[in-house]
Amino acid sequence: MQARRPTIDDVARHSGVGRTTVSRVLNDGxxxxxxxxxxxxxxxxxxxxxxxxxxRSLASGSSGLIALVFASDxxxxxxxxxxxxxxxxxxxxxxxxxxxxxxxxxxxxxPDWKRQVLELIRTQRCQGVxxxxxxxxxxxxxxxxxxxxxxxxxxxxxxxxxxADGVGVDDEAGGYDVARHxxxxxxxxxAYITGLESHLSAARRLEGxxxxxxxxxxxxxxxxxxxxxxxxxxxxxxxxRLLGERSPxxxxxxxxxxxxxxxxxxxxxxxxxVPDELSITGFDDTPxxxxxxxxxxxxxxxxKDMAGAAVSAIARRLxxxxxxxxxxxxxxxxxxxxxxxxxxxx
Amino acid sequence: MQARRPTIDDVARHSGVGRTTVSRVLNDGxxxxxxxxxxxxxxxxxxxxxxxxxxRSLASGSSGLIALVFASDxxxxxxxxxxxxxxxxxxxxxxxxxxxxxxxxxxxxxPDWKRQVLELIRTQRCQGVxxxxxxxxxxxxxxxxxxxxxxxxxxxxxxxxxxADGVGVDDEAGGYDVARHxxxxxxxxxAYITGLESHLSAARRLEGxxxxxxxxxxxxxxxxxxxxxxxxxxxxxxxxRLLGERSPxxxxxxxxxxxxxxxxxxxxxxxxxVPDELSITGFDDTPxxxxxxxxxxxxxxxxKDMAGAAVSAIARRLxxxxxxxxxxxxxxxxxxxxxxxxxxxx
DNA sequence: TGCGATGCTGGAAGCGCTTCCATAACAATG
DNA sequence: CATTGTTATGGAAGCGCTTCCAGCATCGCA
Numbered sequence: 001m002q003a004r005r006p007t008i009d010d011v012a013r014h015s016g017v018g019r020t021t022v023s024r025v026l027n028d029g030x031x032x033x034x035x036x037x038x039x040x041x042x043x044x045x046x047x048x049x050x051x052x053x054x055x056r057s058l059a060s061g062s063s064g065l066i067a068l069v070f071a072s073d074x075x076x077x078x079x080x081x082x083x084x085x086x087x088x089x090x091x092x093x094x095x096x097x098x099x100x101x102x103x104x105x106x107x108x109x110x111p112d113w114k115r116q117v118l119e120l121i122r123t124q125r126c127q128g129v130x131x132x133x134x135x136x137x138x139x140x141x142x143x144x145x146x147x148x149x150x151x152x153x154x155x156x157x158x159x160x161x162x163x164a165d166g167v168g169v170d171d172e173a174g175g176y177d178v179a180r181h182x183x184x185x186x187x188x189x190x191a192y193i194t195g196l197e198s199h200l201s202a203a204r205r206l207e208g209x210x211x212x213x214x215x216x217x218x219x220x221x222x223x224x225x226x227x228x229x230x231x232x233x234x235x236x237x238x239x240x241r242l243l244g245e246r247s248p249x250x251x252x253x254x255x256x257x258x259x260x261x262x263x264x265x266x267x268x269x270x271x272x273x274v275p276d277e278l279s280i281t282g283f284d285d286t287p288x289x290x291x292x293x294x295x296x297x298x299x300x301x302x303x304k305d306m307a308g309a310a311v312s313a314i315a316r317r318l319x320x321x322x323x324x325x326x327x328x329x330x331x332x333x334x335x336x337x338x339x340x341x342x343x344x345x346x
Numbered sequence: 347m348q349a350r351r352p353t354i355d356d357v358a359r360h361s362g363v364g365r366t367t368v369s370r371v372l373n374d375g376x377x378x379x380x381x382x383x384x385x386x387x388x389x390x391x392x393x394x395x396x397x398x399x400x401x402r403s404l405a406s407g408s409s410g411l412i413a414l415v416f417a418s419d420x421x422x423x424x425x426x427x428x429x430x431x432x433x434x435x436x437x438x439x440x441x442x443x444x445x446x447x448x449x450x451x452x453x454x455x456x457p458d459w460k461r462q463v464l465e466l467i468r469t470q471r472c473q474g475v476x477x478x479x480x481x482x483x484x485x486x487x488x489x490x491x492x493x494x495x496x497x498x499x500x501x502x503x504x505x506x507x508x509x510a511d512g513v514g515v516d517d518e519a520g521g522y523d524v525a526r527h528x529x530x531x532x533x534x535x536x537a538y539i540t541g542l543e544s545h546l547s548a549a550r551r552l553e554g555x556x557x558x559x560x561x562x563x564x565x566x567x568x569x570x571x572x573x574x575x576x577x578x579x580x581x582x583x584x585x586x587r588l589l590g591e592r593s594p595x596x597x598x599x600x601x602x603x604x605x606x607x608x609x610x611x612x613x614x615x616x617x618x619x620v621p622d623e624l625s626i627t628g629f630d631d632t633p634x635x636x637x638x639x640x641x642x643x644x645x646x647x648x649x650k651d652m653a654g655a656a657v658s659a660i661a662r663r664l665x666x667x668x669x670x671x672x673x674x675x676x677x678x679x680x681x682x683x684x685x686x687x688x689x690x691x692x
Numbered sequence: 693t694g695c696g697a698t699g700c701t702g703g704a705a706g707c708g709c710t711t712c713c714a715t716a717a718c719a720a721t722g
Numbered sequence: 723c724a725t726t727g728t729t730a731t732g733g734a735a736g737c738g739c740t741t742c743c744a745g746c747a748t749c750g751c752a
Binding site for chain 2: 104288
């Protein structure tokens with residue numbers, strides 16, 4: 001498509017220095033006189049030179065690649081807002097770190113998903129991998145990945161926190177906080193639609209919820225818990241079931257915004273007024289929570305920052321600046337919107 | 347992190363053949379006896395060898411990289427469902443083609459966005475680039491990109507169709523079809539909230555809309571048109587304005603699902619019943635259209651397939667199998683859901 | 693039986709970089 | 723002024739592949 005591109009040797013010749021010196025300049029290395037440095041940069045500009053990343057990777061023995069792995073089928077719609085937010089955050093930090101991001105979606109229901117993740121790392125020579133839930137909760141996978149490259153986990157459960165660096169919010173506290181919010185509004189009859197069983201951070205939210213209920217002097221066992229899977233559909237199904245019960249809950253806490261949107265949709269279908277007849281809350285504060293009607297009360301998670309922090313943890317580790325696995329807790333907060341209100345209001 | 351990985355020479359030694367032969371086997375080249383081929387594959391497996399992609403790129407002089415470029419700020423929420431669907435489709439096809447995808451988000455409001463896109467292609471040695479709207483509508487950018495690598499456009503307007511391969515639906519027909527749907531329900535007072543001005547395919551939808559209106563014997567000029575920008579927010583603002591008019595439209599056609607969600611949200615806020623008092627339609631059929639209440643009538647676009655087709659067009663072109671720029675039209679269809687109905691119904 | 697055509701194979705030369713190491717220039721020390 | 727460091731610099735050896743090309747069997751056909 002075009003003429004031969006200039007190489008480092010062209011730059012060296014053009015600026016009258018050795019190839020090694022050019023390399024030093026390009027990599028901000030030491031021991032180059034300022035005037036030489038300037039001369040080299042001038043040649044780079046005048047030749048419109050840019051380093052060949054492939055050659056650099058080969059020579060330096062490091063690919064610069066960081067994989068971001070999602071558990072989602074190619075054919076199903078992934079939890080787009082969640083995934084996009086993480087991807088954007090990771091992308092931005094990779095730019096800063098001069099690394100490349102390799103986004104990958106692994107069908108979580110395929111029998112060999114672990115192998116697929118590990119193969120990706122192996123064949124692409126990834127130097128780091130960011131695992132998202134529920135992959136970040138799987139000790140086997142995390143251990144195997146750690147043997148191959150630097151690993152950072154998004155919202156890992158306690159079972160994997162000791163195995164690799166991680167970032168996330170305090171899920172238990174998040175669950176506690178939404179529950180307190182609802183209890184404070186006067187709700188006494190709560191239900192929780194969980195995420196996938198394998199996704200332990202959704203389970204931690206439940207623990208927090210129970211703690212809040214107990215702190216109110218209520219029986220934690222009175223909270224109905226239904227096993228969802230983070231999808232809109234599971235919100236629909238479980239909400240239908242809940243509202244068909246003899247004494248339906250006055251508030252449904254959902255493990256994420258998608259599920260809450262499903263719950264909301266059922267309420268609309270039954271002509272229930274939200275929040276007057278039913279309060280519904282989500283989790284994550286994805287844009288979806290402002291798109292549905294009424295806007296969702298939810299727990300904000302700084303997803304982009306989390307992904308960025310994961311990438312920079314990997315970068316630090318590759319630079320040898322870390323010792324033991326470290327978990328970084330980012331702040332969450334309850335965002336009260338219109339989907340929650342006092343129970344039994346007119 | 348681990349011992350030296352086996353190289354092609356290790357495989358050659360292990361299977362007792364020359365390095366060249368191994369390379370031939372790995373690349374499915376001709377002129378290798380079946381028994382030798384088997385022997386080499388056996389060695390590959392037993393050594394757990396995998397090609398070093400960096401070395402391969404350098405030696406073959408081709409990076410295998412295809413860039414997927416979106417116009418969106420890192421800090422703003424992109425149109426996630428739209429972007430995710432395209433990314434997934436591109437990702438899958440890249441897997442098939444043995445290429446790598448480089449997703450990139452360029453702030454469309456930065457002054458040098460064109461340069462940014464071209465720099466990405468240049469510095470990363472991309473062999474192909476998939477441009478999404480509104481980048482796919484910019485003749486300058488498309489021309490410049492074509493000079494550097496293979497280009498495929500998502501939903502290009504007529505102004506860029508001749509410049510590079512493209513895929514998309516027939517936007518004009520899509521606009522025509524939703525409009526016919528609404529006219530068929532009895533609506534006579536329509537409004538259209540467009541996408542960004544720079545996004546010409548949204549303008550084509552308007553042309554179709556006008557054609558439908560005219561075919562009904564109405565004055566195309568009677569259709570109110572407001573200049574949105576594809577965001578939820580613009581749906582909110584313009585719908586507020588429209589509903590504040592003396593004779594508000596009975597149906598609002600939005601340039602995409604996000605905008606329609608915004609319109610829906612205003613209707614809810616005003617306690618307007620949708621579709622009885624106001625019909626609202628979207629475009630794209632992203633999952634969002636099933637998440638909002640009531641579910642959106644919208645025009646389905648096969649986004650994943652479009653992205654896949656774009657990648658494979660690039661692959662064909664790189665293989666030298668193409669001649670002139672070709673535009674591939676994929677089928678669209680109106681998905682009638684509950685957000686549209688006869689006007690003025692009880 | 694002879695001889696060009698064809699099939700199979702491997703040696704060797706790169707691809708464009710980083711990095712080890714030797715060398716040169718110069719400053720600092722006794 | 724000789725000696726030891728320190729700072730700059732470039733030569734050369736790879737990194738792990740692909741690919742050109744030469745070499746040798748083998749084959750078909752006259």
